[in-house]
Amino acid sequence: MIEARRGIRGLAFEGWTALALVVAPFVLPKIGFVPDTMNRVLVFGLFGVGFDLLFGFAGLLSFGQSAFFGTGGFVAAYLLTRMGLTSVMLGLAVGVVAAAVAGLLVGMIALRRTGIYFAMITVAIAEVFFFMENSPLSDYTGGENGLPGVPGPTFNFGFASVHVTGGWSMYVFLAVCYFVGLALARRIVASPVGRIFVAIRDNPLRAAAVGHDVHAYKLLAFVIAAAYAGFAGGLLGVLQGYMPPEAFTFDTSGQLIMQTVIGGLGTLIGPLVGAAVWLYLRDFLQGSLGMGASWKLALGVVFVLLVFFLRRGIVGGLSDLIALARSSARAPGKAAPGGGDDAPVFAAAPQNSNPAPPPARDPGEPEIAGPILQVRDLSKTYGGLAANSEINFSLERGELRGVIGPNGAGKSTFFKMLTCEINPSSGSIHFEGRDITNLGVTEVCQLGLSKSYQVNQLFTRLTPRENITIAALAERRGKFRLDLLRNPADIPGLSQQVHSTLALVSLTERADVPVSGLAYGEKRRLEIGLALATSPSLLLLDEPLAGMSPRERVETVKLLKSISKGRTTVIIDHDMDALFEMSERVTVLQLGKILVEGTPDEIKANAAVREAYLGGVLE
Amino acid sequence: MAIGKFGARDAGPVSRRTLLRAGAGLAGGALLPSGLILPALAEDQPALGTWPDGSSGSSVFVGISVPRTGTYAAAGEDLIKGYELAIEHLNAGSEIMTKISPNIKKGVLGKEVKYGIADSEAKPNTAVQNLTKFISDNKAIMVTGSVSSAEAVADNKTADREKVIYLVGISGSNDTTGKDCVRYSFRECFYGQTAAKAIMPVLIKNLGKNKKVAYLTPDYTYGHTVQKSMEEFGNEGGWTKATDQVSPLGTTDFSSYLLNVANSGADVVVNINFGRDAVLSIKQAKQFGILDKMTLVVPYNTPFLAKEVGADTMQGVFAATDYWWTLEDTNPIAKMFNDAFRAKYQYSPEWSANLAYAQIAMWADALERAKSFYPPDVIKAYEAGAKVQSTVGEVFFRGADHQLVRPVVIERGKKPADMKTPEDFYDIVEVVPGEGLMQSPTEFGCKLGSYT
Amino acid sequence: MLSLPNFAAQAFNGLVLGALLALIASGLTIIYGTLGVLNLAHGAMFMVGGYAGVVAYQYTGSYLVAVAAGSLFVMALGLLMERVVIRHFYDRPPEDQILVTFGLGIVYVELVRLTFGSLSQSMPPPSWAAGITSLGFMIYPTYRLAVVGIVAVALLALYLVLYRSRLGMIVRAGIEDAVMVDSLGIDVYRVFMIVFGIGAMAAGFAGIVNVPIAPITPDVGESILVETFVVVVIGGVGSFPGAVLGGLIAGEILSLTSMVDPAYSQVMLFLVMTFVLVVRPRGLLGEQGRA
Structure with a gap:
């Protein structure tokens, strides 16, 4: 992929292309190209x-x-x-x-x-x-x-x-x-x-x-x-x-x-x-090789072989080769980020050793009194099966809420409805006093509600910096804008936001490694970072600790605590110790309904909850 | 800025004219009769197209662009056979060539003819690309070939722009030598209007007056013009239109159109489709029993049609064509051509092969009469309208629109039992003389361009 | 041209046209539904089936041998194609699969052209289906009538394989949830290979059955492919009943439009497809899942 780098070498590609276009008429005719x-x-x-x-x-x-x-x-x-x-x-x-x-x-x-x-x-x-x-x-x-x-x-x-x-x-x-x-x-x-x-x-x-x-x-x-x-x-x-x-x-x-x-x-x-190769081969196969009607067969075979073996075509193959040559020429041990010319276009990181989480966005109007999120009688049925039924749920501004429940309790369905990934069968959701029940996921995110996924949903062919930039762009630019010729570096505050988000999820060092090269824990943190980079006022985290090693958990809990400052956060997880440690209040779901809601201590003491978990987990 | 810099390198006609050879004179040069073969004198004109570069060596190059892949590939391959045989005969100075063009020795004006073939895929775009390549790369002094009028028209314009002579291959549109005619192009085959005018009187004579006609028309300009012409000439015998079934190019199933034809109460089906569309529509018309009740007429026959649909289907079918091999019964040149063709390719030539052969032979004749490779001289030799004995009898090119005035062969499919050989598909009903048949050169708005 | 007998005739003809389209489209759709591969060489396989059958006919003079040879040859080609090429593309982006089958389609067409030339090849209908039958309101080629029966039998056979066999259960489960089938410990690759073979065979079978109606040339596949797309989109991608329904609808559109203005029958097909997409994007019988 081409990454246009602005600055001194920013137009090098254009320069080389122009040179090639100027030189071509003097060189190509020698190998049989006609005007x-x-x-x-x-x-x-x-x-x-x-x-x-x-x-x-x-x-x-x-x-x-x-x-x-x-x-x-x-x-x-x-x-x-x-x-x-x-x-x-x-x-x-x-x-x-x-x-x-x-x-x-x-x-x-x-x-x-x-x-x-x-x-x-x-x-x-x-x-x-x-x-x-x-x-x-x-x-x-x-x-x-x-x-x-x-x-x-x-x-x-x-x-x-x-x-x-x-x-x-x-x-x-x-x-x-x-x-x-x-x-x-x-x-x-x-x-x-x-x-x-x-x-x-x-x-x-x-x-x-x-x-x-x-x-x-x-x-x-x-x-x-x-x-x-x-x-x-x-x-x-x-x-x-x-x-x-x-x-x-x-x-x-x-x-x-x-x-x-x-x-x-x-x-x-x-x-x-490709056009040059195609038209040249066409003439060459018919003319010089005298293949007659079978030229098309030959080109078809060439095409199939290229799709099969050279996935990135001639130019892609060459640039991979150049990247390989350059990276092997460099000091070993220092990974080439993206390789050669593929250095990122994304905002160069200004040095800032004291990362602060991106602030929750200001609703813009005088704060509406009352809960930030108000859910009434929310139900979801699949066929005849009720995944959620008549859930009433409300969140105070700035609260950190934990949601627990045994497998199949309907936690993920509940979250998906909150972010409008799926529409409820009945009931309503109000966010910041506004009815968002039948909006789409994009609109809801633009309003300041975002979610990190249980299963990573990353832009896997991009680097963490690029990932975070994509998310931050949505917050900076709105859901659609026609700034076709704008340099992202010129967007005020973008690079600062990307940098601080990366720092917050401790990915600054790894910001330019392709996502495929990240460790699992790093990917999880990036997943959270993606949700965070849109500066949500309400952040939903779907099992952020899932699959992490104990050490990673400790670190992530610390991270979650710091990002929940100044914003409303809801966390679903199975790690109850961690959840009880972080949350002010906890909601327990069972069989698609709210079983009980209260402070961590109340929940720990609740008999129904113990029953739901068969007493095994809560010690 | 860059344009200014490169403008001087322009290889187009404007700057070619400035590349005067040493000692060449401008004024009047083009008008001098280049009667002498001495190269020094023939170069007394400014360079034009590929002249003199293309004819300065011991051989000259001819570029052939025909479809070898795609729907029209079969006709394209047959054209190639005709071209190859003609060029072989030309270089050998064979007897048949001298029958058509008495001045021919070996090659053209003493130079061997070499050729290249490129696949046009029946696409105008590719055809233009092929021609341009032949002209700029191989310095072709003549380019030829087409299986559709779209190709021919595009080739016309290219040849005229590049000032290189172009010989039309298969092209049945009135416009090729009508409103899209050019100074540098020549057509051997007849076209839609002629076909209609030639076949209709024969039909009326054979089938009687006041018939109802169902048309199967391919949905493109050519199809619609031929349909109109047929209807117009049919009026004279009181023939009326029962239905006109218009199908898109490349239709594979004609059943719905044929049902409409079957229900139209027509006596005659006129099938204007060409190529594969003609083969499919006729085969399917047979399946629907339409050919048992109605007489099929093909105003512009497709090469290999009888071979592909079979004699059983073709019996009784009227068709107009450029050439059918049994013309050899009356025409000795046709006999010689057929024999040579059969010896080389093991079957009797179709009209596409004949067309290609005749085009090359008449081109050589024009060159010999011009005694020069200078394109305007050659064109003028063509335009002089000299009578040529060809495989279809005496023919000549009309100066005003570069159309060959030639007879149209009306044939009728034989009963399988009457066929003497497996290739003996048709009886020749009539050979309609060309003069009086073809519309006047101005009728379709032909305006030939400049010589230089 | 609008008269009752003609309307009846065209409506019936639409059924015949649609039957073949339905068969070809169901081949395309079960391959896509199970493997997630859109086989752009499907049209070429239709053509290959025709040629293989014609060759067999030229040696034996038997219609049945020709049909068997055409179907089996293309099935073998399908199995080989899956094993050698397609299998390596399951974990690649769907676009790559489209590209490689597109390229293979060109290779097949040009190989056939190189072998058989560009003149059309044909084969007469079997003697028991030669001639013309009168249906009262119309006369109709007997073989075309037979084709309705032949295709109906073929579709029934496909239905039995897809809905009444163990393989079919796996296939349909795969259409709904490929991961689940995977986790059941079934050799998914073998199933995929067989499905690809069956899907290809449907095209090859249709190819040879169609030869007595329309002689074949190397290029026939292209227009068939485009029509098949339309059928599949109307019926719903991945849905076998959708392909059958879509085929019949397409046949009727082609046939009935020709009564009003024959030139517009093809374009009408595309317009109806567009309409279906606007009103019901997943196609008439399409599942919500795959898209």
């Missing part, structure tokens, strides 16, 4: 930049990108050939807008589902686009004959006017377009939005739970990819002076996917490399 092939590589490379944002970053595999490629292309071509529009750039711009609008509409339908469903829906919708182009709209699109006669752009520099036709002048034009598109995509990737894309790919459930509007961000990724596709489609028409109908076919989408995967997902320049 036309290179121009096509650029168009497909640009198409792929958008697709990589969608698939490589946001994790949405669409098989329908041809719809937007064609839409942008045909709108631009129609304006330039039939409507007499003279400004090619304006035509391209309108094409981009048309493709983005199409992307928005299609996305609203397709994004109702995820994963494989999503992929299948995009295929079908793209087929509809192809049909529309080919048949009902053929008066405008030329049907199966496409639109010939798309002009090249003319640029007036004052001293000279350059008309771009074929060959190398087209290359320069396309290379500039590609470069701008790539640089823009890199800004997007480095922006808060880009970070959230990656988080959504990694763990959409958690991304929503820390307060990001996952659906809106997915739609945004889809629209951005559609806009890129539309731009590339327009350029295809300009490049060959002809807008072909097969821009709309399934084959176009398939080729895009194959090229992107061959080049390397999540690299942004991968699609360019």
